[in-house]
Amino acid sequence: METSRYQQTRFIVLWGGLKNILLAGLKIIFGIIGHSHGLLADGVHSLSDLIVDSVVIVASKFSNKAADEDHPYGHGRIETAATVFLALILAFAAFAIIINAFITIAAVHINTVPTQIVLWIALSSIALNELLYFWTKQVANQIKSRLLMTNAWHHRSDSFSSIAVALGVIGTWFGFPKLDAIAAIIVGLMILKMAWDFGWHSIRELVDTALNIEETEKIKLFIKDIPGVKAIHQLRTRSIAGSIFCDVHVLVDPSISVSEGHYIGQEVDKRLIASFPDITDVTVHIDTEDDELINPSYNLPGRNTLQKILKKHWQNLLPETAIETAVFHYLDGKITIELKLPMEFSHQTDLETKLKEITATESFITDIKIFYYK
Known part of the structure; x- marks a missing residue:
């Protein structure tokens, strides 16, 4: 499973890397030839995306390693940390777009008019980036990778950037040279919002934030319906790279044998994992009485x-x-x-x-x- 997940990630990211190499070369060359500072800047942006692709591949490789003695819960946190890093890069790109747009608005003179080839390169960039966005997003949903999903949105941010360039070219041709700057500010704010969503979710995951109330309640009700379970308490959940880990105390009849109590615990584990695809690890503590607030047997002799x-x-x-x-x-x-x-x-x-x-x-x-x- 881990190997397959990494292979799918590497495959789609390598295609993204080839796209970035192709677009970076075309944008830089034709940005210079076609007199477009916007396309030239977009080419440098595409070139920098190769760093992002490298981070995704490396993070995916190590995060999908199986659990070992030093990492009993696996290496999924690497993917989460890398997602935070990509969110920061997205935010940096958004600020760069917004700042550059304000500089363009403040500029008094437009010295050159971009040629037609600049528009065609920008439109080609939009098409390729949108294709990679939908493809990467589909794979990310299949393997439940927030890291890859963030990379998908990075493709879309590149697409938005190229839209701003295309609007700038058209605006210049029709006497509205500032049109691309206004569009770029809107695009920058949208990218900033995406960066915040992905980054904040991953930061919450890094500090072991529990599932939301609705999901937690759904798990509670499911466990209570399992035969042999009288009640539950201290249900704790956390997420690691798309997988959910659960700890729960299950109250059983105190008169049953230890082995029957253990069997009920195994049933809770088995049924949770079978019914909730995102749950991959369950730790069940069997209780004969509710000791959530106080331990009545604390001072009794062993x-x-x-x-x-x-x-x-x-x-x-x-x-x-x-x-x-x-x-x-x-x-x-x-x-x-x-x-x-x-x-x-x-x-x-x-x-x-x-x-x-x-x-x-x-x-x-x-x-x-x-x-x-x-």
Whole structure:
């Protein structure tokens, strides 16, 4: 999956790189020949886009590496960080377009009139950039890559830039030499808005911002409908390069076995991933009581300590193996003990009474249940 994702990204970005090389050469050459400062500047812009393409390929290669010991959650953050970098480049390009447009508006004289070839090059640039925009956007949606989606919009920003050049040429021909500058300001603001959207979303992802309320609620309701789940709490979500990671505490019946509780946890994991394509990793914590705000069993003794207490009180009543195999239920800050004894112990009519005398001195023990077997 990771290899296929990288291969698709590299393929589409290499085509984008070839487009940038072709357009950069044509724009720079014909910008000089055709007396168009706008086309010349657009050519330099296309040349700089090769840096962007290189960043996308490198970031995609490393972000799609499988998880390892040092990166148990994978390397997806590289893609997210690269998306922030591309958003900054988009913002820089937008400011450059806007500043250049104001300089053009402030200029008093227009010394040269662009030739017809400048318009044809600009129109060709628009067509090629739009083709790459839709193609890259389609692949980005397929592999759920925000990095590639940002690159798609970079193609569109190049298209907008060429639109401004084309309008400038036409405006100059019809006596409106400032038309391209006005269009460029509008285009620059649009690109700036795109840069903000992509950059802000990726920054939120870098700081582990949770999914929105609607998506989180949808996941909560889905988990609650899974058989064996009584309630949930502490659902935490985060996104990494288009994948969603979930942590959740699931409340189950405290009387079931550990293995059944584990099975319910596996069902939550399996069903979430099957029903929500973007969820790729689920960590389920099984709870027997709601400990979100307080841990009622925090001060209770652990198994080793408890066994020592029981052996001290019951050494003359039970064999040591019965105590060592006892089942302890921790619930509501108290402990219930289950004992499994051979059938011959059932003849001791006062055994249960003697065992329960421990509750007088060990107040955290609330009940003792005895099960006999043959």
